[in-house]
Amino acid sequence: MGCVGSSQTKGDGNAKKIKKPKPWKHSEPITRTQLMQMRDEFWDTAPHYGGRKEIWDALKAAAEADLTLAQAIVDSAGVIVQNPDLTVCYDERGAKYELPKYVLSEPTNLKRES
Template identity: 45%
Template sequence: MGCRVSLLEDDGTGVALVDERSRTGALSKRKSPLNLDKIIWKADIPMNRSQLELQRKAFWETAPAYDGDAECWAALRAVVSACTTDPNAVQTLLDSSGLTIPTGKLTEGAYDERGRKYVVPPYCLWDPENLLEESGDKAGQEEEEEGEGEEIKVLVRLSTNRDLRFLCYTTDRLSSLNRRICEKEGVPTDAQDLVTIRYLKLGRILDQTLRLRTLIKSGEPNMVLQAMVTLPEGKGPNLEVDGEDDSKEGV
């Protein structure tokens, strides 16, 4: 049978038994150095520096809405930033945050004093090995015209769970879907420029200047995108699906 080593401590009201291993273990975890050994990872969809920074910003802004404490997320963001700007301040920031990292790796989870877990994805810490050059990403694209190339079927799933289907071309830019979505959703023409649409694929916010051909994988028959639509006040769309969904035309 295992042996439990305990200490006698006087807390002012009596004598309490304290597990020495758990107490010293907790302290060692809190004081363990942060492990920032680089993780080699590859983005499912190649991205350039601007797109990577956009994805990072989106993560830090939305993470508190899903789970955990906003102050803890802010502390982790400061820690990640300090890793590149002020490495000497990293441990101080961690100690003051009250967070513990059992393995020393942010990608495997940090815990607050209530036991809630906070995981920082690799893309917030390191660049992907297939990061595109900004200049190279745009090179050659200006030579192509939209409406050319191969036809492609695109399904856009709105945040309202309504699916819209479009027939596009591989040379079309992602932004070309904006007006078509507004038309399907009944947004008046004079209000369409006020609509904000953000597209996501595999959880990543996409740059709308991208050509559709860069977003579809080889052998993928159709493209599926998610779209978060922000509408101008008082210019609401037709969110009701009236019988047959006419958005399937052309597909």
């Protein structure tokens, strides 16, 4: 089973290639420390949202890697990428994984530590 648009064909000709997320702005300027805390809290609680822990671990590794390595990680884990920026993905069993933009990139209004 897969999702709409997924394919069971050989090769990855139909697989979506990962792209950098679009620039985004947090509701108020935050520091790098605050951003890291938000990310840590998300990854600590992510498995409680459903899905398999190994897929969450693969998505975390992909979110922290450069694009080439991230692509290899999601491909080898069998992750079906719905949105090229990794904000919505599925596993091979059809479980949905949603990643907030703050775990994938930095906001445009990141402020310096005081």
